[in-house]
Amino acid sequence: ELGIDMGAIDLVIQxxxxxxxxxxxxxxGRAGHHVGMPSDGIIFPKYRADLVACAAVTRxxxxxxxxxxxxxxxxxxxxxxxxxxxxxxxxxxxKPRKKGRPPAESEIKVDDLFALIRRAAPxxxxxxxxxEGVLDLLSGRYPSDEFSxxxxxxxxxxxxxxxxxxxxxxxxxxxxxxxxxxxxxxGVFLVGTEKKPVRVxxxxxxxxxxxxxxxxxxxxxSTWRIDEILQDRVLVSPAPGEPGKMPFWHGDSAGRPLEFGxxxxxxxxxxxxxxxxxxxxxLVREHDLDAQAAENLSRFLADQEIATxxxxxxxxxxxxxxxxxxxxxxVCVLTPFGSSVHAPWAMAAAGRxxxxxxxxxxxxxxxxxFVLRFPDTDVPPDTAWLLLDAAEAAEVVLRQLGSTALxxxxxxxxxxxxxxxxxRRAKGRAPLWHQRKRAYDLLSVASRYPAFPMLLEAxxxxxxxxxxxxxxxxxxxxxxxxxxxxxxxxxxxxxxxAASLLFSYVANYIYDGDAPLAERRAQALSIxxxxxxxxxxxxxxxxxxxxxxxxxxEKHAQLxxxxxxxxxxxxxxxxxxxxxxxxxxxxxxxxxxxxVLKSLDSLLRARRVVEIKIxxxxxxIAVEDAARYRDALPIALPPGIARAFLTPVxxxxxxxxxxxxxxxxxxxxxxxxxxxxxxxxTAAGAPHRLTLAG
Numbered sequence: 001e002l003g004i005d006m007g008a009i010d011l012v013i014q015x016x017x018x019x020x021x022x023x024x025x026x027x028x029g030r031a032g033h034h035v036g037m038p039s040d041g042i043i044f045p046k047y048r049a050d051l052v053a054c055a056a057v058t059r060x061x062x063x064x065x066x067x068x069x070x071x072x073x074x075x076x077x078x079x080x081x082x083x084x085x086x087x088x089x090x091x092x093x094x095k096p097r098k099k100g101r102p103p104a105e106s107e108i109k110v111d112d113l114f115a116l117i118r119r120a121a122p123x124x125x126x127x128x129x130x131x132e133g134v135l136d137l138l139s140g141r142y143p144s145d146e147f148s149x150x151x152x153x154x155x156x157x158x159x160x161x162x163x164x165x166x167x168x169x170x171x172x173x174x175x176x177x178x179x180x181x182x183x184x185x186x187g188v189f190l191v192g193t194e195k196k197p198v199r200v201x202x203x204x205x206x207x208x209x210x211x212x213x214x215x216x217x218x219x220x221x222s223t224w225r226i227d228e229i230l231q232d233r234v235l236v237s238p239a240p241g242e243p244g245k246m247p248f249w250h251g252d253s254a255g256r257p258l259e260f261g262x263x264x265x266x267x268x269x270x271x272x273x274x275x276x277x278x279x280x281x282x283l284v285r286e287h288d289l290d291a292q293a294a295e296n297l298s299r300f301l302a303d304q305e306i307a308t309x310x311x312x313x314x315x316x317x318x319x320x321x322x323x324x325x326x327x328x329x330x331v332c333v334l335t336p337f338g339s340s341v342h343a344p345w346a347m348a349a350a351g352r353x354x355x356x357x358x359x360x361x362x363x364x365x366x367x368x369x370f371v372l373r374f375p376d377t378d379v380p381p382d383t384a385w386l387l388l389d390a391a392e393a394a395e396v397v398l399r400q401l402g403s404t405a406l407x408x409x410x411x412x413x414x415x416x417x418x419x420x421x422x423x424r425r426a427k428g429r430a431p432l433w434h435q436r437k438r439a440y441d442l443l444s445v446a447s448r449y450p451a452f453p454m455l456l457e458a459x460x461x462x463x464x465x466x467x468x469x470x471x472x473x474x475x476x477x478x479x480x481x482x483x484x485x486x487x488x489x490x491x492x493x494x495x496x497x498a499a500s501l502l503f504s505y506v507a508n509y510i511y512d513g514d515a516p517l518a519e520r521r522a523q524a525l526s527i528x529x530x531x532x533x534x535x536x537x538x539x540x541x542x543x544x545x546x547x548x549x550x551x552x553x554e555k556h557a558q559l560x561x562x563x564x565x566x567x568x569x570x571x572x573x574x575x576x577x578x579x580x581x582x583x584x585x586x587x588x589x590x591x592x593x594x595x596v597l598k599s600l601d602s603l604l605r606a607r608r609v610v611e612i613k614i615x616x617x618x619x620x621i622a623v624e625d626a627a628r629y630r631d632a633l634p635i636a637l638p639p640g641i642a643r644a645f646l647t648p649v650x651x652x653x654x655x656x657x658x659x660x661x662x663x664x665x666x667x668x669x670x671x672x673x674x675x676x677x678x679x680x681x682t683a684a685g686a687p688h689r690l691t692l693a694g
Contacts (some may be wrong), residue, residue, distance in 0.1 A: 012041040017053035019254040021060040026053040049500035051297045055287040067257045076457040084153045087163045094443035107164045112601040145659040148578045154598045158642035166570045177422040181413040182423045184432030189234040191227045195583040216244035240407035249609035256338030256367040258471035264336040265314025269442045305336035311485040323378045329374040332498040340468035344397045346370035349386045351400040390476035411458040412439035554665035576622040615677035628652045657686035
C-alpha cells in the first residue's frame, strides 16, 4: 500500500492485527490526510488469539512506539542488477559533452565502480572479494562449465581493468529493474481490446491453473467469464448477474518483530496480574477495545490458564503436548515472539529430531508459536530437542536451511533480481513455472559451489531478512539464564492458544499433496536398470530411441538452428562458452551471416577469445576456458591472458567431457579421444564417473 495515492479516505478498516506497530501506523494513517484531521481506523480481529495483538498494537500506536528500522547490508542480487545498469549507462555518458568532442564510450573502470558503489550505505562494508565475485558472475567467468546456460551481461577487460556492456544489457536492466519478486500474477484484460488493452485486474497463477475457459469468477464488484487463457494473461468478458467463484491470491506476510512480540507478552502478563474488572476497564480505556472484545479477551486468558496453568508471555514459554485425531503427537511451542524468531527455532528443532532418531517430523511456524508433529509413540516427545544451545543454534539452522522450500524460493528471487534469470524481456514476461524450473536447475548446480554469489545471497536473505537470528539467539540465551521460564503442559484437547496455532497448521497442510506449491523440491528416483529390463522384456533401451529425434535434439544442443546463430561479437563469445572449442569452419556454420566472422579479430585482440591447437587442429576457445584446456590437455597458451583466467582447475578433463556430453547426442569413448586428444584411459573414466554422479 505504500506510495499509492488512494485519494481522500475517511476510515480504514483493518482485518486482523497488523504485523507491527509501524505497519499499523502506516495503514490507518492513510485516513484523514488533511491538516489537523485525525486518522480513524477500526481493527477487526479474525480469531480470539488475534485480540491480544490488536490490544497491544493500539496502545503502542498511541505512544508512537515504532520498531527500529534496519536497512539491508550487502545484498549481492541488488548489487548485480545495479552493476549492469551502471555499466550499461555509466556516469561518463550522463555528463554533457563539449561541442565538437565525440560522445563518451559506455565503459567504466573497475576501481571507479567499486568506489561509487561503496558510497551507498548498504554497500559501505562491501569487500573487494565479494565485489569481484559478482563481476565474475556477470562477465561469464563461472566456477564450472555447468553454468554455461547463463548469459554474461557485461564484458570485463582485465588487462585494462575496464567494464563495458554486452548487447541488450541496457534494455534488460530497464525491463527487470526493481526488487519486488515475481508472484506469477496473470493480468486480466477485456477480450477484443488487443490494440488498446483494457485491464480489469490480476489473478494468482495457481487460480489460473485451476480455472478453465467458460468459467466465471468475481473480480472487483463484477462477474467475469474466462474467454481465453494465454501465456501471461487472461482474456475475459462481462457476465453480469451470473454467480462466480471467489478469486484467491498467495502472498508473504511480514513477521512480527521481537519488540512487538515482547510488548504483547508484557500486556498478557500485566492483565493476568490485575483483577478481572480492572483488566477489562484498562482494555477499554487504554487499548480502544469495545466492552464485548475486552470481555472476550479476559475470558480467553482465563480459559488458557485453566488449560495450561501458565499463560505464555514475555517471561514464560509454554510447550504443550497433545495427541491429534490419528493418535500422533503435536508439540506446540507457545510464545508471542513472532515468526522471525519461531521460523529458525522450528527449523533447528526439526533438524535435531531427525538427526537424533530419524523421525519424520513436520513443522509449521506462525507469530504465536510453532508446531511439530511427531509420529505415534508410546511416550510423549522429549522437549529437550526443542531447547537449543545458543552457541550452536546458528550452525544448526544453517545446515537445515539449504534443503527447504523457503531457500529455493529466495534463490529464485535472487537470481531474477541479479538478471541471471530475467523475469521480463521485450517479448513479454517469463511464466513463473518456467522461472521455477530454470531456478531449480541452476540451484542444483550452484549448490556444489559454496562461493557462488547468488547462493550466498539466498543464505544472507534468509538469515538476516527473513529470520531475526540476533533475536532468536537472544531468546535462547534468556532461556539458558532462566530469565525466560519454560513450562511443559500435557493436555487432552488443545488449549485456546494452541487451538489457534493448530488451525493455521491444518490450513498450511490441507492441500499439501495436490497444490502446486512454489519451489517444491523434486525427489530423485533411482531404479534398478536390470530389473526394469526384465519387466519390460529383453529389448535394449537404446532401440527405443528414434534416430530423427536424436538428430533434432543434437542440432539444438549444438546451436545449429537458425534462431540460435550468433549475430555479433558477444554472440560468438557466448557460443564458445556454451559449446567449448570450435574450429573456424565449425564456428562459421553457427553464424547468422559471414560478416559476423569479421568481429572475431577484435575478440582475439581483446583476448576474449584465444586460438590454440587441439588434437592437431587449430581451434577457438573463450578465454574463461583457458586454464581448463591447459590443465586437461598438453597444450601451450598464447601470452597476454589475464592472471585470473590461469587459476588451476579441479578435474579439468571431467569438465571437458561433461560439456561434450551435454552438447552432443549418444557418443562413444573414441569420439571423445579423437575430439580432444585425451589419453584413452582418462577419456573412458570420465563418462563412468559422470554416470555414477547422476
